[in-house]
Amino acid sequence: MCLGIPGKVIEITDEETNLGIADVSGVKRTVNLTCVAGCGLQNLVGAWVLIHVGFGMAVIDEEEARETLRTLHELGDAQEELFAMLAGDQAVQGH
Amino acid sequence: MQLVDEFRDARLAKRIRADIEELSTKAGADETNPLQIMEICGGHTHTIFRHGIDKLVPRSIEFVHGPGCPVCVLPMQRVDEFLELAERDSVILTSYGDAMRVPGRNGSLQQCKAAGVDVRMVYSPSDSLEIARKNPDKQVVFFGLGFETTAPATAISILQAAKEDIANFSVFCNHITVPPPIRSILEQADVSIDGFIGPGHVSMVIGTRPYDFIAEEFGKPVVVAGFEPLDLMQSVLMLLRQIVEGRVMVENQYSRVVTRDGNPVSLSALNEVFETRPSFEWRGLGEIESSGLRIRKQFAEFDAEERFGIGYGSSVTREGYRDQYPCGKVMIGKLKPFDCPHFCKDCTPETPLGALMVSSEGACAAYHQYGGFQ
Numbered sequence: 001m002c003l004g005i006p007g008k009v010i011e012i013t014d015e016e017t018n019l020g021i022a023d024v025s026g027v028k029r030t031v032n033l034t035c036v037a038g039c040g041l042q043n044l045v046g047a048w049v050l051i052h053v054g055f056g057m058a059v060i061d062e063e064e065a066r067e068t069l070r071t072l073h074e075l076g077d078a079q080e081e082l083f084a085m086l087a088g089d090q091a092v093q094g095h
Numbered sequence: 096m097q098l099v100d101e102f103r104d105a106r107l108a109k110r111i112r113a114d115i116e117e118l119s120t121k122a123g124a125d126e127t128n129p130l131q132i133m134e135i136c137g138g139h140t141h142t143i144f145r146h147g148i149d150k151l152v153p154r155s156i157e158f159v160h161g162p163g164c165p166v167c168v169l170p171m172q173r174v175d176e177f178l179e180l181a182e183r184d185s186v187i188l189t190s191y192g193d194a195m196r197v198p199g200r201n202g203s204l205q206q207c208k209a210a211g212v213d214v215r216m217v218y219s220p221s222d223s224l225e226i227a228r229k230n231p232d233k234q235v236v237f238f239g240l241g242f243e244t245t246a247p248a249t250a251i252s253i254l255q256a257a258k259e260d261i262a263n264f265s266v267f268c269n270h271i272t273v274p275p276p277i278r279s280i281l282e283q284a285d286v287s288i289d290g291f292i293g294p295g296h297v298s299m300v301i302g303t304r305p306y307d308f309i310a311e312e313f314g315k316p317v318v319v320a321g322f323e324p325l326d327l328m329q330s331v332l333m334l335l336r337q338i339v340e341g342r343v344m345v346e347n348q349y350s351r352v353v354t355r356d357g358n359p360v361s362l363s364a365l366n367e368v369f370e371t372r373p374s375f376e377w378r379g380l381g382e383i384e385s386s387g388l389r390i391r392k393q394f395a396e397f398d399a400e401e402r403f404g405i406g407y408g409s410s411v412t413r414e415g416y417r418d419q420y421p422c423g424k425v426m427i428g429k430l431k432p433f434d435c436p437h438f439c440k441d442c443t444p445e446t447p448l449g450a451l452m453v454s455s456e457g458a459c460a461a462y463h464q465y466g467g468f469q
Contacts, residue, residue, distance in 0.1 A: 001165075001191045001192075001193045001240070001241060001245060002136070002137060002138050002164075002165070002241065002242070002244055002245070002296065002456070003138050003141075003296075003322070004244075004296055017255065030221075032219075032221055032248070032251060034251050034360060034364070035247060035251075035358055035360045035361045035364075036360075037360070038359070038360060050296075050299070050352065052244055052245060052248065052296065053191070053218065053219045053220065053241075053245050053248045054218055054219025054220075054221050054222070054248065055219070055221075055247065055248040055251065057244070057247070057296070057299055057300065057358065057361065058299050058352045058358070060351065060352060061351070064351055064352075067323065068322070068323070071322075071323055071324075075145050084191075084192050084216075084218045085218045087192060087216045087217070087218060088216070088217045088218025088219055088222040089218075089222075091189065091215035091216055091217045091218075091222055091226065092217075092222050092225045092226055092229070094229075095215070
């Protein structure tokens, strides 16, 4: 919840509500990009963002993103975060 | 030092370690009279233990694991108040996984789910909002939890619900803020913390300015830090430099993400949706003035306390919940987990009595898992 995980924005899906799809370690997840949309929503495609509870909270550079992901994966934190994302999807589906 | 070799830059880590050793000696600290450094954030506590940084630094440095784990400081009463809703018909309760295990008097959210209540573990408040859209005949209530890092997500979800006029979505708000408990700790006469490692992701939202009072009013140095092991080592070194050179200021080690003024969009959403509560209870620390956020009257229909008359919205007096365990003393550096009479005896991660055993970011759970036994 507090740790956050880097994801790469791959497309913008809803300009009005600032939604996009991010690739987080191979998992595609809808993220809300309101907090990082200052420099133009479309400019975020291809950028790395630090994602907390489904919201992009800061734009980070690629090296920072990869290094953070490496550390998160090493210690199992990334897996926990991805598990939480899948659990969220299931909750929406009614589980 | 096997662990140092696993760092991103092992040579740099070794050099920082040597510098920390040299400067802590210069500062006059030793094993019997260590410098106390408080890492405020639970995420930092987690990193310190997972990477063994507490064992990497010389014994003249003692980490005090501060109040920055929102699950740990969540009062048991708030879980009970939320679960009052379970008795109503047509309610779906949603929560981050982190809060599912927190024991209330009548069990945890997880236990209620096992007993048949519709409690769903979500990743994001936007999942909760989506559940509300899909179930218009049910009241969907989100257990809002966390510091300034997660509060903007809750705020933006409420703004979205208002925009779409989603009438069956509300938030049971437990959001809290970092600066007030630090002030409260510093105002206690017997606290002897020498410096603070400031939280990285909270500061990404609020900036570094809100910590100025720690340096200006209380004369204690602050370094806002990132979450990698090297970040924490570097931050300890930056604190030591301030101490040895007689400087007292707020420095930013995590400038890759944190700015002086924070994230303007997040701050604006926080300000639009939330206002400060006169006081909020912290498990282990008691009531702390102006430390919690509540939903503004303008958005009252999305405030579960107002909508259902629970929690601070209830007329029933809040009392009789005081913790009889010494968790608060651990959080301010007056007691080590292994000196607590309950630690690993009747208080374990499986059966937590006190707050700090509940979450993996809690100091006691971390000591239990990573061998803080002494």
